[in-house]
Amino acid sequence: AQSVTQPDARVTVSEGASLQLRCKYSYSATPYLFWYVQYPRQGLQLLLKYYSGDPVVQGVNGFEAEFSKSNSSFHLRKASVHWSDSAVYFCAVSTGFASALTFGSGTKVIVLP
Amino acid sequence: EAAVTQSPRSKVAVTGGKVTLSCHQTNNHDYMYWYRQDTGHGLRLIHYSYVADSTEKGDIPDGYKASRPSQENFSLILELASLSQTAVYFCASSDKGHNAEQFFGPGTRLTVL
Numbered sequence: 133a134q135s136v137t138q139p140d141a142r143v144t145v146s147e148g149a150s151l152q153l154r155c156k157y158s159y160s161a162t163p164y165l166f167w168y169v170q171y172p173r174q175g176l177q178l179l180l181k182y183y184s185g186d187p188v189v190q191g192v193n194g195f196e197a198e199f200s201k202s203n204s205s206f207h208l209r210k211a212s213v214h215w216s217d218s219a220v221y222f223c224a225v226s227t228g229f230a231s232a233l234t235f236g237s238g239t240k241v242i243v244l245p
Numbered sequence: 246e247a248a249v250t251q252s253p254r255s256k257v258a259v260t261g262g263k264v265t266l267s268c269h270q271t272n273n274h275d276y277m278y279w280y281r282q283d284t285g286h287g288l289r290l291i292h293y294s295y296v297a298d299s300t301e302k303g304d305i306p307d308g309y310k311a312s313r314p315s316q317e318n319f320s321l322i323l324e325l326a327s328l329s330q331t332a333v334y335f336c337a338s339s340d341k342g343h344n345a346e347q348f349f350g351p352g353t354r355l356t357v358l
Contacts, residue, residue, distance in 0.1 A: 164343045173351075175249070176347075183343070226343045231341070232278060232293050232303060233278075236287050238287050
């Protein structure tokens with residue numbers, strides 16, 4: 133069965149600094165990979181997704197992610213964070229018939245002024 | 246704009262009671278999902294549906310039933326609510342395809358006492 137690991141439960145960064153969130157997946161074939169963001173008291177919103185092609189994929193609000201098949205990873209990056217980026221970020225994989233997602237445990241990002 | 250709504254937004258239930266959570270989507274999507282989120286954890290799939298009048302078990306279906314009476318509506322039913330079912334429940338919808346984005350509702354916070 134597939135699984136997703138986000139090793140960092142919480143990350144604190146200063147506004148304007150760069151951000152990297154780690155994600156590793158377990159799946160025998162190439163999976164469909166997603167990053168979602170959850171703002172306080174809201175549902176999840178898609179940041180970006182990847183299946184094939186250029187391993188660096190661009191998303192919304194300046195986020196990008198890089199897929200590595202050799203490392204089974206799909207790390208999320210942002211060059212310069214803003215206070216509004218404070219949220220919980222989830223990495224997810226879709227491998228099943230009905231596109232259901234398997235989520236990692238999430239990384240809470242706190243951006244300090 | 247795509248929309249997924251959930252009702253109620255919060256609910257307090259008694260142990261052993263019946264709880265019904267409702268979800269409505271105006272996206273014209275075939276696929277709908279129910280996930281639960283426990284504090285500090287990612288989302289886990291309870292039930293899903295890819296066509297009206299049919300539902301499928303997800304990863305953690307025990308203690309839950311689902312109903313899809315129409316393309317737009319998808320309900321989650323707890324026949325005998327238990328303390329362990331205290332969580333936030335999210336409904337989502339998506340188009341066909343493993344690469345399809347899932348659109349999430351705002352969530353229902355359920356507390357079982």
